[in-house]
Amino acid sequence: MHLAYPAVLAALLFCTGLYGVLARRNAILVLMSVELMLNAVNLNLVAFDVWLSKAAEETLHSGQALTLFTIAIAAAEIGIGLAIVLAVHRNRGTADIDRLRDTAEGHESDGTDGDAPATGTAAEKAEATA
16 A cells, blocks of 8 residues: 555545634534544554555554554543533533633623723722612
């Protein structure tokens, strides 16, 4: 088998994942797109390891070992990322990335547009209504 087949497949997977990261607004879909990109890298690592092991006399299979580490790190990353997204969804009621910028301390959703700056602080608003 030629090296071009898995390389083209990995490029297509990576481009699909990159499109998903750039175009999606749902945090879970962004995490899935990052996983697609990691799997494309894993496919390249294994394909190049097999290709290089045919050319070299020694077969270390370092690409496959690195792929196993990448899979383990990706599993931990998706577990932690999904836990964070679910916690934010429980608190905010949405997993929309555009609305998550309000989660920083000190920002309050006051019903204004995201482009317009909020006028006054929360203490000033409380004094004005009292």
